Amino acid sequence: MAATTAGSPQTRTRWWKTRKGEQRLVGYGFLLPDLIGLAVFVILPIAGAIYISFHKWTGIGVREWNGIENYKTLLKDEAFWNSLKITAIYTFSFVPLLFIGSLGLALLVNQGLKMTGLLRSAFFAPYMVSLVISSVIWIFMLQDPAGVVNVIIGWFGFEPQAWLGDTDTALISVIIVTLWQSVGYSMIIFLAGLQDIPASYYEAAKVDGASAWSRFRHITLPLLKPTSLFVALISFIGAFQLFDPIFVMTQGGPANATTTTVYYIYQQAFQFLQLGYASALSVVLFLIILVFSLLQLRVFRDDANQ
């Protein structure tokens, strides 16, 4: 009996009932739905963007192969370079301000003040409001001349500003809105980083007579390095993709003063139906973000190794 059961087809375990077979079956099966989703809605669009970027296409009718023509156009397209400049000005103002602001707030709510819980909630609350709604609220507050912001700066003797209506202040307005909306999120990340620093370090430094500033400079900042890198990186990547407030508040205006690259891509694709050109712009934007992110990682790593 024993000799026959091993080989007989009736009693042999089916392959998917073996340990290995089940692992494979369930392994692939569980992975499949998400993998199909990623393939169709993430990987295919990436490949598609590259493919379409070599074509002239309005979305309707035939795609016309035109080689690297789109990329050549892009190099000479002043509006594109202008959009990159605006994106860069925005990013390199927004990221440092966000960094300082959120670190400051995190330090503030880490001091054991009365009502810290309330403060933390209040600082974080704007993050729960979408950028679209934030923009709508600030459009209202930035009205000229009767908006509440102009009234408040009036108390301090400043002239009312046109804010969104003026090429000099439109981008500043956008920076204010996005800072207001997102500073709470980075604050929470910094707070988590601060709370991970052992209190004993500070106590030891105090015993040695270190001032508050030197404790901050030599304990807090170095130990916050991983947190700082994370905040810098995600705020950078987010800033480079600025779109919602531009669409809602300024439509890229006045006089293209707030046309960021993503907004320019949107215009090319969905207003002028230049899908091929918009794809080429997307590819270039991706490369720029990638290079800067790698650079940032590099800088922080070299710094940490010193």
Place this chain on the structure above:
Amino acid sequence: MTTQTSDAHAGAHARPRVKKPRKPFSLKRMFRPERLVLYALAAVSFFILAGPLLWMLSSSLKSSDTVLANPPTALPTEWRFQNYLDVFDQVPFGTYLLNSLFVATTVTVVALLLHSMAAYSLARLHFPGRDKIFLLILCTLMVPFTVIAVPLFIIVDWLGWVDTYQGLIVPMIPHAFGIFLLRQFYLSVPRELEEAAILDGASLIKVYWHIILPLSRPVLAALGIFFFLANWNNFLWPLIVTQDQSLWVVQLGIQQFRGQYASNYNLIMAASTCAALPTLILFFVLQRRLVEGIKMTGLKG
């Protein structure tokens, strides 16, 4: 007031019962110069960050003449709750809210299920090509959404999904970061529980459903809040993929409403309040979980 006076006489410094081992309230400590500076900074920050939200709320209850009055009044002179009814009367705001709720909830639930399955498979099961697949998934993390928006629209159009719920929902489900985070979590779960169940003859699907899923409740909750928030607040994709007003989510609705009622800021603020309230309530109810979630997604991400 009357009950408190007796306490106030008892001692200027000590507060009756201090629950946590905090430093007891002390006016002396509070009024030290450096403390005063901190309190002043806190007050200014509070004014700047919470002020606009309170201003939105207050303005949503004002009449259209007083909403832009100069000098402005902090509170409405007459409280017009009618504004909220007007918003729902004049635009299908209820539909927008329901669309947002439906889209955000569906994406969140389906994504959590699919991601946890995929993450379990990647973290625990053995099959050829597993690590290569994981690497591929990680690579997609680097590509920001705005970069693929245009070709994604072309694919969705080709599928015939423009102006449909599936067009709004399905492309938002795949998300490498969710898979990555859950995989990290599953790698940290001790294997003993699963192995005992497998020795008892439980199938892998049962192990996943009865052991892994219940264990991952906290991490799923944290991730779920984020997915819901991100999808509720999403603007670019709904803007691209829906023209049909009956499919509009609330972010599109509010943007359109602002354009139409350009001068009626009291109504616009009432609409904004309605659109912001669900996520603000979510925040105040689930605050602790949300903060935990940020720390988790932030620091280990």
